[in-house]
Amino acid sequence: MNILFVADPLEHFKIYKDTTFSMMREAQRRGHGVSACEPRDLGWQTGQPVTATVRDITLTGHGERWFTETPARSTPLHTFDAVIMRKDPPFDAEYIYATHLLGQAEREGAKVFNSPAALRDHPEKLAVMEFQQFTSPTLVTRDPAAVRAFHAEHKDIILKPLDGMGGMGIFRVREDALNLGSITETLNKNGAETIMVQRFVPEISLGDKRILIIAGEPVPFVLARIPQGTEVRGNLAAGGKGVAQPLSDSNRKIAEAVGRALAPRGLLLIGLDVIGDYVTEINVTSPTCFQEITDQTGFDVPRRFIDALEQSLGGT
Template sequence: MDILFVADSLESFKIYKDTTFAMMREAQRRGHRIIACEPRHLVWQRGGVVQAAVRRITLTGDAKAWFTETADTVAIKDFDAVVMRKDPPFDSEFFYATHLLEQAEREGAQVFNKPRALRDHPEKLAILEFPQFIGPTLVTRDADAVRAFHAEHRDIILKPLDGMGGMGIFRVKDDGLNLGSIIETLNKDGAQTIMVQKFLPAIKDGDKRVLVIGGKPVPYCLARIPQGGEVRGNLAAGGKGVAQPISASDRAIAEALGPILAARGLLLVGLDVIGDSLTEINVTSPTCFQEIADQTGFDVAAMFIDALEVAQSEASRTR
């Protein structure tokens, strides 16, 4: 297959841990051809189709000069599969890229994860559909509602809806210290909606990333454990990643959500679970493939390329 990866610039990759790189490496190992572009390279003009200036790459196995390339301009529909791997934030440009990719789908492209599904599942708000798996949660821009939630639960987490990597997350304990200023900072004096959740003490054991590929759970997760008094387990915030077998409750959540999300065109999903509670559904660019593989030997990238090959084949038959 010719596989186009729509991602951040290749020069920004940290290949020792990058999940998109792991996908590329496994794809090349199987004989698939790897092509890359950034969302900014997508172009459409009336009378034509969505195209992109792309880089046809070959992985070298070298840690520094890790690829060679040739330049090309190609219609998106001419690739066998398009893997959307642009990292968050889900900003306006990401939104516009999904529309261009959806136009490419109308022209015959096969895109994973589906652009419409990316738009329909904002990573923090997607959990609202599955209240049976989440802890006490409030979504609001009203300061009084946040104060009432704190009065009920006494120990809470506040976070912006567009944050990533643990950015903008605050904990307010029973004393309510700085609650007012934190609300003002996050909700911009009522102009911006935020999420508030009851603090889950199980965070001490890690914020678990449970990967779901083709509707099926990966048997190992990565528990991202807060360090040095931090409340955030995110690796970007200094959390320690410890791979471990998924628990019975992790599996129950993944098996309940997996087939639903896969049917909507979400080939790869990253569920964030603290204790037994689902906290986020990550769909834009879920990670942790290499950390899990390095610590357990389970080849997550191989499971993903297996699923991609099946999904591409099934989509081709129904076109």
């Protein structure tokens, strides 16, 4: 089987923790061919299939140059057995254009994971609103007056941009409402952009739990990303400490419900973020934490993912 990974530049990977790297490594271990490109390498010409300028790579796992490669070649996407979209946010216009090109490749016969249409239809923060039975009170708006009213009702709130990642742009405002107006103006760019506001969940002190859902089934271990010092953010990119732990019964029920709903829509891999028993985000672009969970628990998440990929393709 030949697999194409559409990802960020390989030269920027931190292979000791990178989830895409762990997918590649497991695929190569099974004898599958591994190729890579960036979204900017995708192209579509009149009368031709969607193509990409790809590099066929072999993982060596040594130092910064952890792979060898063949000369780049232009190849139709539908000639690969699977195309895995692993580009990190931001979920901007270029990302959306890439999903349209990948969608055309699907019509030409390519098998793309996660589904390009599903990526567009499930922006990671807004997607939680489909599952309001599992969410803390939440407001999506660009109206400063609505934000003030929400704060007056809930007293302790979190504000964040809809297109952020890794904890970027997350603010907590307590009962004193200190800087609420300034924070709102900064995030919504004086009313030009929509933001999300949620009631603060104090269980963040126990960790922002990343639950991985593969082919609709939750992985039995989670990574609790615990804020450090005075930080309110548990994100690893914001300095949080990642501690793997068994999936709780209550969180399993949430994950199973989300998986049953979303997996049939073409979302092979989902990263569910849960604080306490509240879903805060549903990550579908490039969910991470494979290596952290595997290293700490011995449960082989990359193996589970490639198993599911092969099953989706009808076996190897």
